[in-house]
Amino acid sequence: MREAILPMVMSGNAEKGLEALESWLTSGYDGRVDATASLLGPVLALRGHVIEGARALEQYQDVVEASDPLRDGLSLCLVSQGYIWLDRPLKGRRLLQSVIAAARTAGSLSVLPYALALHSELDIWEGRWAVASADALEALRWAREFGMPGIAAFALSALARLDALRGSRAACAQRIEQARQLAGEAGMWALEAHFAAALGLDCLASGELASAIDHLSQASAHEKRAGIGNPMIAPHLPDLAEAHVRAGSVDAPYLLERLEAAAESTRLAWMQAAHARCRMLAAQSAKEVDQWWFLAHAAHSRRGLPYEEARTLLCRGEALRRQRVAVRAREPLLEALSKFVSLGAQPWAARTRAELRAAGYRGPDLPEGQASEALGLLTGQELQVARAVARGLSNAEVAACLFISQKTVEAHLTRVYRKLRTRSRAELAGRLRTLIE
Numbered sequence: 001m002r003e004a005i006l007p008m009v010m011s012g013n014a015e016k017g018l019e020a021l022e023s024w025l026t027s028g029y030d031g032r033v034d035a036t037a038s039l040l041g042p043v044l045a046l047r048g049h050v051i052e053g054a055r056a057l058e059q060y061q062d063v064v065e066a067s068d069p070l071r072d073g074l075s076l077c078l079v080s081q082g083y084i085w086l087d088r089p090l091k092g093r094r095l096l097q098s099v100i101a102a103a104r105t106a107g108s109l110s111v112l113p114y115a116l117a118l119h120s121e122l123d124i125w126e127g128r129w130a131v132a133s134a135d136a137l138e139a140l141r142w143a144r145e146f147g148m149p150g151i152a153a154f155a156l157s158a159l160a161r162l163d164a165l166r167g168s169r170a171a172c173a174q175r176i177e178q179a180r181q182l183a184g185e186a187g188m189w190a191l192e193a194h195f196a197a198a199l200g201l202d203c204l205a206s207g208e209l210a211s212a213i214d215h216l217s218q219a220s221a222h223e224k225r226a227g228i229g230n231p232m233i234a235p236h237l238p239d240l241a242e243a244h245v246r247a248g249s250v251d252a253p254y255l256l257e258r259l260e261a262a263a264e265s266t267r268l269a270w271m272q273a274a275h276a277r278c279r280m281l282a283a284q285s286a287k288e289v290d291q292w293w294f295l296a297h298a299a300h301s302r303r304g305l306p307y308e309e310a311r312t313l314l315c316r317g318e319a320l321r322r323q324r325v326a327v328r329a330r331e332p333l334l335e336a337l338s339k340f341v342s343l344g345a346q347p348w349a350a351r352t353r354a355e356l357r358a359a360g361y362r363g364p365d366l367p368e369g370q371a372s373e374a375l376g377l378l379t380g381q382e383l384q385v386a387r388a389v390a391r392g393l394s395n396a397e398v399a400a401c402l403f404i405s406q407k408t409v410e411a412h413l414t415r416v417y418r419k420l421r422t423r424s425r426a427e428l429a430g431r432l433r434t435l436i437e
Helices: 002-010 014-027 035-047 050-059 061-066 073-085 089-106 112-125 129-145 149-166 169-186 189-205 209-226 237-247 252-266 269-281 286-302 306-322 326-343 346-358 370-376 380-390 395-402 406-420 425-436
Strands: none
Touching: 035 050, 035 073, 050 061, 050 073, 073 089, 073 112, 089 112, 089 395, 112 129, 112 149, 129 149, 129 370, 129 380, 129 425, 149 169, 149 189, 169 189, 189 209, 189 237, 189 346, 209 237, 237 252, 237 269, 252 269, 269 286, 269 306, 286 306, 306 326, 306 346, 326 346, 370 425, 380 395, 380 406, 380 425, 395 406, 406 425
């Protein structure tokens, strides 16, 4: 049964996948430990039934715990995705890490690319962009080598989103062009929502509002066609609402209502914060800005997402400046700038600097973010080697888990020491801990 359901879900046919799974659970499931049963939670989450999905994940928690991370790796990857979509990132991360560790130990590459791509997606959300890039690049490498076009397209979509966040426009467009071809080969047309969302984000960051609205509207259409109801899967709705508000569009009130409905129905912290920040931009008074800021801040406190927090702070600063309280606008703008710079979100940092100047800030620009600069010196494979060494693995063990030669490990490690100005494995572990966290 799992072999029938997984392709439906991964190719974007969420509705049929849910129907097939529910039919099997009511008529064919005998209660034995079967990882297929654990798919109900993530499939419900995919459809947008967040509360029901959370209950299903709890109901089949014993099935998840009894599953083998190697034999049931694909199912457990989807379960981990469900946890991420339901605001339970720690459970999702632990599950993914168990699958990745088992795959590396066994030398199994059948599930590793998918698990790495999902781990990358989680790290994008949580602001670990250098690590996310390294994982997505490794996922792409193995997916291409072993003929997994759908997983390769998914990894490319993660890299394209990173490019959009960092302001690498040409790279974003190039990756999406490659990803579209691979997704077509695999029949994973639902990924079009991811591609359009990344292109829309890129345009929004650059202030090209008409193009942003066009791409983000396409993302909505693709998502609807695929039966996807969870806004975290191809994140675009808050960006679409913000683009309409910034453009002064007649459709802005309708988009704000859509955003509010999604925030209320899913109860996801990210959606509630994003809805509040868009309302800040549309506020008619400083008092209204403060009211929405209070709600956004409360939502962010439930789940720390540095980039999303910075976006909210930027909107707060912009809204306060427009309400002629420029002095109060400077503090949130300075905090937003610090976060954007640290992340490496260059177009957003540039916009925040412009807002600071408009708010009358005359101090020096904040220094560049040391963490993103240092990690940016490493290639994807150098970072993977460094992370493995930091976990306490020997060079031979690193070579085995990354499927490279020991000589390659030694060469990478030499360059890592030089680039990060470290001289020992212990010093490297401490440096990486500081940079990544």
